[in-house]
Every structure is written in structure tokens, then in C-alpha cells.
Amino acid sequence: MIQIEKLRKTYRSRGREVTAVDGVDLHVRAGEVFGVLGRSGAGKSTLLRCVNLLERPDEGRVVVAGRELPALSGGELRRARQGIGMIHQHFGLLGSRTVAGNVAFPLEVMGVPRARRAERVAELLELVGLADHAKAYPAQISGGQKQRVGIARALAGEPKVLLSDEATSALDPETTDSILELLRRLNRDLGLTILLITHEMNVVKRICDAAALMRDGRFTESGPLRELLARPGSELARGLFPLPPVPHRPGATVADVTFVGAATGRPVISTLAREHDVDVNILAGAVETVGGAPVGRLRIELPGPPEGNAQHLAFLREAGLTVEVASAVPAEVLRVGGAPPDVAAVGTSDEEAK
Numbered sequence: 001m002i003q004i005e006k007l008r009k010t011y012r013s014r015g016r017e018v019t020a021v022d023g024v025d026l027h028v029r030a031g032e033v034f035g036v037l038g039r040s041g042a043g044k045s046t047l048l049r050c051v052n053l054l055e056r057p058d059e060g061r062v063v064v065a066g067r068e069l070p071a072l073s074g075g076e077l078r079r080a081r082q083g084i085g086m087i088h089q090h091f092g093l094l095g096s097r098t099v100a101g102n103v104a105f106p107l108e109v110m111g112v113p114r115a116r117r118a119e120r121v122a123e124l125l126e127l128v129g130l131a132d133h134a135k136a137y138p139a140q141i142s143g144g145q146k147q148r149v150g151i152a153r154a155l156a157g158e159p160k161v162l163l164s165d166e167a168t169s170a171l172d173p174e175t176t177d178s179i180l181e182l183l184r185r186l187n188r189d190l191g192l193t194i195l196l197i198t199h200e201m202n203v204v205k206r207i208c209d210a211a212a213l214m215r216d217g218r219f220t221e222s223g224p225l226r227e228l229l230a231r232p233g234s235e236l237a238r239g240l241f242p243l244p245p246v247p248h249r250p251g252a253t254v255a256d257v258t259f260v261g262a263a264t265g266r267p268v269i270s271t272l273a274r275e276h277d278v279d280v281n282i283l284a285g286a287v288e289t290v291g292g293a294p295v296g297r298l299r300i301e302l303p304g305p306p307e308g309n310a311q312h313l314a315f316l317r318e319a320g321l322t323v324e325v326a327s328a329v330p331a332e333v334l335r336v337g338g339a340p341p342d343v344a345a346v347g348t349s350d351e352e353a354k
């Protein structure tokens with residue numbers, strides 16, 4: 001649905017050059033929720049704004065719903081943009097218009113007749129759970145309700161794609177969850193493809209099917225969450241599912257074992273202990289839902305050095321588990337129970353990030 005190839009965008013001002021997006025490839029499938037995670041200044045907003053051409057890229061292809069946007073003329077581009085909704089961190093509502101008036105605004109611009117407009121506004125407010133607030137003004141509603149108005153307005157033109165620019169960053173955790181739930185429901189019920197940018201790992205964990213980590217204008221890794229979780233050494237996986245730091249005895253083998261999907265239902269660890277007659281010490285562990293699928297992560301300790309446990313580790317890998325031997329992982333990665341500095345820092349508040 002969104003195909004981006006070798007995208008590059010450099011800002012030039014007062015003799016200074018900043019390459020905000022430096023050769024990004026991105027493929028978002030129809031019906032997918034894709035999250036781009038990164039610190040402030042990584043280039044996320046610029047990337048998002050290049051998808052609907054609010055920002056014109058210097059190089060690269062931008063194809064949305066089969067149309068190569070940079071090649072379109074003014075009128076064609078305006079029509080193509082109707083198929084791409086956008087929501088923002090600070091909502092961008094018109095304070096002088098009611099909730100209904102804000103949602104009606106894009107329909108007026110599109111030239112939708114008054115009667116149809118009123119019907120459509122009612123449908124959209126119902127969809128986002130704001131039917132009772134049609135006559136309120138933005139100043140009279142909460143932040144979460146304002147974002148619901150933003151979402152209703154973004155959906156006015158029946159877009160296939162929704163771009164979300166830190167849509168929950170200004171909201172408290174409970175309201176964030178309710179907005180994420182709404183986005184997930186719209187994704188499922190309307191088949192809406194969502195590309196979101198965020199600095200919050202929780203957002204990726206809650207609703208994304210796939211994600212990329214962006215740093216200095218580039219993707220350092222990307223892919224479906226299930227694949228990332230099963231990819232040894234993935235920074236995103238460690239950030240999504242950190243384990244607490246656990247001191248371990250020298251001379252023992254400590255390994256982080258990740259179970260994704262079907263593997264969560266099998267008693268692999270007890271089978272290893274029984275069939276290989278080895279003592280498995282569980283140091284830490286958790287089972288969570290990531291991208292809608294159960295994922296388990298355990299930190300285990302086996303007696304003796306890794307060389308002596310090669311057969312046991314191979315057994316776990318053959319059973320479909322991802323196994324990372326802790327002693328082979330760089331020390332900084334083990335800090336904060338597995339979240340490396342860059343991914344951990346992504347969780348800073350927006351105020352800190354600015």
C-alpha cells in the first residue's frame with residue numbers, strides 16, 4: 001500500500017545542511033499497522049511528511065495505493081491526498097468550530113453537498129464514539145476526545161491510509177490506550193493501513209504488526225514484529241521485551257530464550273531438562289502480547305560454560321525458540337535487562353525529547 005524506495009531529504013538553511021532522511025526503503029502492506037520508532041531528530045516526521053508529499057523528497061520513489069505521488073500534477077495530487085488521512089500530536093483542531101464543524105471541514109473543501117455532509121459527520125462521530133459531543137467546542141473536551149475528533153476528520157475522505165504523527169504523545173497512558181484501541185479497531189473494521197511514528201515502545205507493542213527503528217535518517221532494522229522478536233541481536237526485540245538485569249554465576253551459561261506464536265504452547269524447557277538430564281535454572285521471565293500474538297521470554301541458566309551446553313542450546317533452537325547466549329552479547333546490551341541505550345532512550349517523554 002505504501003512503497004518507498006531510497007528516499008532522501010536534505011534541509012538547507014543558512015548555509016547548513018541536514019540530511020533528515022538518508023536513503024530509506026519502506027514497504028507497508030495493505031491492512032498493516034507499521035510503526036517507525038526513533039529518538040527526537042531521527043527523521044521520523046520528515047519521513048512521514050514525505051509520504052503525503054507535505055515535504056517533497058530530493059530523491060527516491062513514493063508510491064501510495066499504486067500512485068507515484070511525486071509525478072502527479074497539482075489537481076491529481078490533491079485527489080490522491082484525499083486517500084491519505086493524517087493525525088497529529090497536537091490535534092490541529094479549529095477552535096472556532098464545533099466538533100461537528102471540524103469533522104465537516106474537509107468535506108466542505110471536497111465539495112460534498114450539505115445534506116450528505118451532515119450524514120457523513122454523524123457517521124464519523126459515531127465511529128469514534130463522540131456522537132454526544134457534536135455541538136461541543138474543542139476547548140470543552142478532553143485531549144483524548146480531541147484526538148478522536150482528529151481521527152474522525154482524517155477519515156472524512158474515506159482514506160485507505162492513515163498517517164499518525166505521534167498521535168498519543170500528548171496523552172496520559174490510559175487515554176493513549178483507548179486511542180490505540182480505536183486505531184486498531186479502525187484498522188480491522190475498515191481495513192485501514194496505518195503508518196505511525198512514535199518514540200514510545202509501548203505504542204509499537206500495543207498495535208503494530210511491523211516496525212522499523214530509525215536513527216540518523218536511516219532504518220537500522222525493520223520487519224514484522226514476529227520476525228524481529230525471533231531475530232537474534234534485534235535491538236527492537238530487546239526494547240519491546242526487556243528482561244530485568246539478573247546477576248549470574250561465572251562459569252554458568254546464561255541465555256535469553258524467546259518463544260513466539262505456537263512455541264509458547266509447548267513445554268520445551270521441561271522437555272530439555274528431562275530428556276537431556278540437565279538442571280535448568282529460570283532467572284527471569286514474562287509472557288506478553290506483542291502485536292496481538294503471545295510472546296514469552298525467559299532468561300535461563302545452565303551449569304557449565306556455553307561450549308559444554310552446545311547440544312542443549314541446539315535443542316532449544318530446533319524446537320523453534322530464539323536463543324541468545326548472554327555471555328556472547330555485548331555488556332551494554334545487558335544493561336537495563338536487555339534494552340540497549342538507544343532503544344531505552346526512545347521511551348523519554350516528549351518534553352524531554354524536544
Ligand SMILES: Nc1ncnc2c1ncn2[C@@H]1O[C@H](COP(=O)(O)OP(=O)(O)OP(=O)(O)O)[C@@H](O)[C@H]1O
Pocket residue numbers: 011012013018019020038039040041042043044045046047353354
Ligand atoms: N524544516 C526544517 N528545516 C531544517 N531542518 C529541519 C527541518 N525539519 C526538520 N529538520 C531537521 O531534520 C532532522 C530530522 O527532523 P525530524 O523532525 O524529521 O525528526 P523526528 O525524528 O521527527 O524528531 P521529533 O520527534 O523531534 O520531531 C533534525 O535534525 C531536524 O532539526
